[in-house]
Amino acid sequence: MKKFAFMLLLLLLVVVLPGHGQAASAQPQSKIFLDGQELTAGQGVQVENVNNSIMVPLRMIAENLGYKVDWDQPSKTVKIEQQGKTIQLIVDQTAASVDGKTVILTTAPLLKNNTTLVPIRFIGEQFGLTVKWDNVKKVVDLITPQIPEPNTDDSGSSGNGGTVVVPPGEDASGLSMVNGISFNDNRFIIAMEGNSQPVVSKVGSPDRIVVDLPNATFSDLFGTGQQLDPDLNGKLAITDYPDVSGIRYSLYSSDPYTVRFVIDLNTPKNYSVEVSGDSSKLIVIDLNAQASGDTTTQPGNNGRKLVVLDAGHGAKDSGAVGVTGKYEKNFNLAVILKAAELLKQENKIDVVLTRSDDTFLELKERAAIANNLKADLFVSVHANSSGSSAASGTETYYQREASKALANVMHKYLVQATGLSNRGVRYGNFHVIRETKMPAVLLEVGYLSNKNDEALLFTESLQNSVAAGIAKGIKEYLGVQ
Ligand SMILES: [Zn+2]
Known part of the structure; x- marks a missing residue:
């Protein structure tokens, strides 16, 4: 009976402590306090110490700290908003952004047991919290700073222990x-x-x-x-x-x-x-450079390729409006989300979306995302419009010589995918393919001003095949099998 009781206890533990079943050797559960109040309601949370960065579940940021959190599955992107400040983090990438400025994290967010873990110190400190970690007790302490009393002593600029004096910004x-x-x-x-x-x-x-x-x-x-x-x-x-x-x-x-x-x-x-x-x-x-004092850039350092996918237009900018009133921005987004879903399954490719919902971005922001992340290639999806309702078919645009080879590969698959008339690979002086620094193309999948094209572009099956074509073209171009 003793043995039975022990088994029962084990069973209870497994049932009562969700998460433990999956990872029997998981780190001890931790507690999180905000100004001395336990946020975790007596329940431990999965906290990981990765290279001395304390990582907590994203869920905790939303539920316990009350910050606005958006999780975009296709692009594995976390957006956290609070006090008018926006942090964007991407799973497995150390490049992040704060209000559009690129910053580098010591440890990238990660996915573990279906939980997204994010660096609590980085996030907390962005929103003015002091973050302390007790590695022995496994306790995270978040401390809201006291609003400093106005200093009436006008000589008090130095000696306030521990304050890092940072000179004013570059402006x-x-x-x-x-x-x-x-x-x-x-x-x-x-x-x-x-x-x-x-x-x-x-x-x-x-x-x-x-x-x-x-x-x-x-x-x-x-x-x-x-x-x-x-x-x-x-x-x-x-x-x-x-x-x-x-x-x-x-x-x-x-x-x-x-x-x-x-x-x-x-x-x-x-x-x-x-x-x-x-x-x-x-x-x-x-430091992966070869011997012989070579100081030039080495290609492809066993790294994954980074692809930026750009759904044209968004929010107040509808893009072209079809003959029956359908919006280009919705077509672009649907295709991009499907393509991202396919590419996400590739181990050797990371995907970042310029937008994953109906939001507005300036053209220069789209190019900056790709440039700041040093993306390997950039693909923008659009649908065309013409004064002539007869115009129909598929075009692929490049602006720089370096993008021509990519344009040829992408166009081959795009034309196959739409089955529309082949209007060719063309030069086009579009901002996002001009200002990006990596091979970049802009796809005009079909004409929304044409009744047949419009109807076709808003079918699920065409969107699926265009997304598959985009994924195939990218894989062929990058040499990823
Ligand atoms: Zn467009």
Whole structure:
């Protein structure tokens, strides 16, 4: 009977503690407090410590903190809004954005046991909370800051212990602002606003790579993703790459302002440097570069390909209006969501959508999303309209030479998918395919001003086959089988 009772207890535990059944060796359940009040109502939550980033279920952000949370399944994108501020995070990607500015997380959001886990420190601090983690008790403490008393002492600008003094933004000072760093796949990535050009050099005994950013400092975003002591020094611990022992960073000089990163190596390494983006930049120091002192960019570092899919128009901008009044924006979105769903099943492809619902984005925002993320390719879906109701058929547009090969591949599949007349691969000076920096095409699937085309474009079966064609074309172009 004893044994039976034990089994019963086990069974009860499995039933009473949801989540434990799936992951028998899961980390201990944790508790989360806001200003001393337990948010988790006595129930543990799944909290993971990933590379010293505390990850909590997204559900908790909505239910317990009351922030507005949107989860977009096709693009694996999390949008969190509070106090007029918007954070966007993408599962498995360290590049995130705060109010449209690219930042780099130390640890990407992840999916585990069907739960999306997000970095609580980063999110909490964006909304003004102080976040503390007790690793022994497994307790997350969220603390709302006291509104500071107005300081009547006008000399009180220094000595207020622990406050990081960050110079004003680049508009005021012309300084570039370092927003975040990460180290993944043997690549050191710096996210920065401004025009500072990195000066990178190799130093021996001990081996290290020094990256100086002249006329730059840390933005206040930086301190939310990384530890930054009051003297503006810190260190990123690296445990999973044997060649690198750590990355130190500091405001090396404040006259003139210079941010310095030192990649401490266990063995001499070559590197390549790549800078992308306009005002929002990503600087990549790639340690996967081959020997022989090669400092040029190496192609395809065993990484996944990043595809940005763009559904044209949205919200107040309906795009073309069909002969029976149907909106182009709805067709574009339906096709993009279906294509994303298909590409999401590919292990070697990450998909990001410029929009996944009926929202409005400026053209330059669409291009910036792809450029900031350093996407490998960009596909925009549209439907056409003509003054002549007879105009019918399928077109694929490119604007730059670098996009021609992609346009040819995509068009082949698009024409097959629609069965409409083949109006060819064409040059078109459209903003999103001109201002993006990767191969980019704009698909005009058919003509909404044509009665037959319009009817066809709003059938489920045509949308499915166009989405499948887009996925096939992208896979063929990227060489992903
Ligand atoms: Zn359009």
